[in-house]
Amino acid sequence: MPLSRRWFLAAAAASAASSVASRPAAAALPADVDVAIVGAGAAGIAAARKIAAAGRRFVILEAGERIGGRCFTDTGSFGVPFDRGARWLHMPDTNPVARLAPSAGLDIYPAPPGQKLRIGRRNAREGEMEEFLAARVRAQRAIVEAGRGKADIACAQALPKDLGDWRATIEFVLGPHDCGKDLRDISAFDFAKSAERDINAFCRQGFGTLLAKLCGTMPVERSTVVTRIDTSTRGRADIVTARGRLTARAVIVTASTGVLTSGKIRFNPEPKRQLDAAAKLSLGSYDRIALRLPGNPLRFFDDDLVFEKAAGAKTAALLGNVAGTDLCVVDVAGRFGRDLAAQGEAAMVAFATEWLTSLYGSDAARNIKGGLATRWHEEPFCLGAFSCASPGNQGARRALMEAFRDRVFFAGEAAHETLWGTVGGAWESGERAADAALKLFGSARPKAPAPAARRKKPVRENPSPPSER
Numbered sequence: 524m525p526l527s528r529r530w531f532l533a534a535a536a537a538s539a540a541s542s543v544a545s546r547p548a549a550a551a552l553p554a555d556v557d558v559a560i561v562g563a564g565a566a567g568i569a570a571a572r573k574i575a576a577a578g579r580r581f582v583i584l585e586a587g588e589r590i591g592g593r594c595f596t597d598t599g600s601f602g603v604p605f606d607r608g609a610r611w612l613h614m615p616d617t618n619p620v621a622r623l624a625p626s627a628g629l630d631i632y633p634a635p636p637g638q639k640l641r642i643g644r645r646n647a648r649e650g651e652m653e654e655f656l657a658a659r660v661r662a663q664r665a666i667v668e669a670g671r672g673k674a675d676i677a678c679a680q681a682l683p684k685d686l687g688d689w690r691a692t693i694e695f696v697l698g699p700h701d702c703g704k705d706l707r708d709i710s711a712f713d714f715a716k717s718a719e720r721d722i723n724a725f726c727r728q729g730f731g732t733l734l735a736k737l738c739g740t741m742p743v744e745r746s747t748v749v750t751r752i753d754t755s756t757r758g759r760a761d762i763v764t765a766r767g768r769l770t771a772r773a774v775i776v777t778a779s780t781g782v783l784t785s786g787k788i789r790f791n792p793e794p795k796r797q798l799d800a801a802a803k804l805s806l807g808s809y810d811r812i813a814l815r816l817p818g819n820p821l822r823f824f825d826d827d828l829v830f831e832k833a834a835g836a837k838t839a840a841l842l843g844n845v846a847g848t849d850l851c852v853v854d855v856a857g858r859f860g861r862d863l864a865a866q867g868e869a870a871m872v873a874f875a876t877e878w879l880t881s882l883y884g885s886d887a888a889r890n891i892k893g894g895l896a897t898r899w900h901e902e903p904f905c906l907g908a909f910s911c912a913s914p915g916n917q918g919a920r921r922a923l924m925e926a927f928r929d930r931v932f933f934a935g936e937a938a939h940e941t942l943w944g945t946v947g948g949a950w951e952s953g954e955r956a957a958d959a960a961l962k963l964f965g966s967a968r969p970k971a972p973a974p975a976a977r978r979k980k981p982v983r984e985n986p987s988p989p990s991e992r
């Protein structure tokens with residue numbers, strides 16, 4: 524491997540540093556708000572924008588030191604934008620985040636259509652590509668058909684038997700690559716309900732940069748881990764954080780299903796239905812291994828998406844020359860990706876280097892000038908990539924969306940029936956939760972947005988909810 528251990532440690536340190544935005548001096552938390560939002564990812568930001576527009580007092584409580592959650596652009600490690608999480612803006616014409624991009628002044632451009640396929644060290648011939656695409660369409664149709672049946676099954680059970688030597692590639696593309704899980708772990712109902720994602724765009728400055736712009740100057744309390752949400756007192760929620768307590772009339776919780784089931788946030792009383800639902804929507808595994816290949820030695824076009832004709836589960840997807848830079852990203856996912864990530868960043872970079880060598884020859888390894896890898900399962904306030912219902916459990920998405928005691932609203936990518944696992948889905952779920960929370964205040968808008976009360980202020984506003992469950 525051409526990477527020295529020293530280089531590797533330096534890159535890892537730079538990556539960590541870049542994810543630490545300078546933190547404002549810790550002022551006291553507001554004592555009392557209309558709406559508290561847990562999490563400054565896509566769902567939290569979308570909810571906050573709606574609540575701000577309605578003139579209500581709110582605060583975003585974010586455990587980490589940066590905003591964006593699983594949609595974050597690292598600009599420090601390579602000097603060019605590297606999206607550690609979300610990168611693809613699916614269906615840009617209808618994607619709520621893509622539609623806001625022009626107002627953020629960022630450059631959105633269409634992703635090249637289709638993909639390339641390597642067979643050993645050569646590109647697939649036209650006929651081979653046609654065979655692959657036809658087999659892929661057949662497999663996808665079979666799963667969607669099963670997803671319309673009476674009883675839910677695993678996607679793997681629905682696959683046609685005669686996929687021949689395309690089976691492993693198709694299993695990777697439809698399972699780990701598209702959903703973060705192996706097909707045997709995915710509900711056919713969930714798969715069938717997910718909306719099409721085959722037209723895409725990219726943000727040249729990074730998807731995370733776009734999200735951060737949309738957050739703007741909204742009040743985000745960083746490094747504020749919410750540890751307890753208590754709704755035992757009528758008409759209010761008492762929120763305990765590592766930096767103090769506050770009271771809210773409504774709470775929007777956008778933590779991932781991994782965090783919800785980890786017990787990091789304690790609830791009193793417990794929203795049993797929603798926590799059971801979160802367990803059925805566990806997070807899959809998806810990680811990016813970013814490599815610098817200066818001078819484009821492998822002759823990629825910009826944003827080339829490449830799969831290989833795989834012989835088994837140990838495979839990956841490549842995005843070459845990301846946004847015209849010398850960054851190439853190898854994505855690993857599903858059970859194989861998770862096991863690889865558990866071995867650490869060095870093992871991941873080594874795998875990507877060997878994989879590229881197997882597809883492009885030893886020149887590939889010689890030309891790699893640095894690399895790093897994400898490990899989303901190790902991020903303490905994400906604990907994985909994105910949700911996917913296990914077989915039999917698609918209905919959990921609706922259960923997660925149910926309001927708890929009229930004042931706790933769960934949002935986030937898992938709380939969307941068709942756009943789960945995407946930034947657009949998280950965004951729409953945040954807006955939905957904000958609409959539900961705003962209903963508690965009636966339609967009248969306050970004359971002027973009041974600043975959130977700080978701790979010293981004795982004012983508290985805790986009107987009773989319309990009904991108690």
Ligand SMILES: Cc1cc2nc3c(=O)[nH]c(=O)nc-3n(C[C@H](O)[C@H](O)[C@H](O)COP(=O)(O)OP(=O)(O)OC[C@H]3O[C@@H](n4cnc5c(N)ncnc54)[C@H](O)[C@@H]3O)c2cc1C
Nearest residue numbers: 562564565566586592593609610611749904935936945946
């Ligand atoms: C590698 C990878 C690639 C992806 N690729 C794409 C893609 O190309 N396109 C796409 O659309 N989507 C993609 N996704 C999915 C997308 O990133 C997510 O669906 C979306 O960002 C989730 O947003 P969210 O608001 O639901 O959750 P999050 O982004 O997880 O936000 C939740 C926030 O809550 C905070 N939090 C958690 N617990 C607490 C607590 N106790 N107290 C306070 N704060 C807390 C977290 O720190 C986090 O910031 C990808 C995800 C990954 C990991």
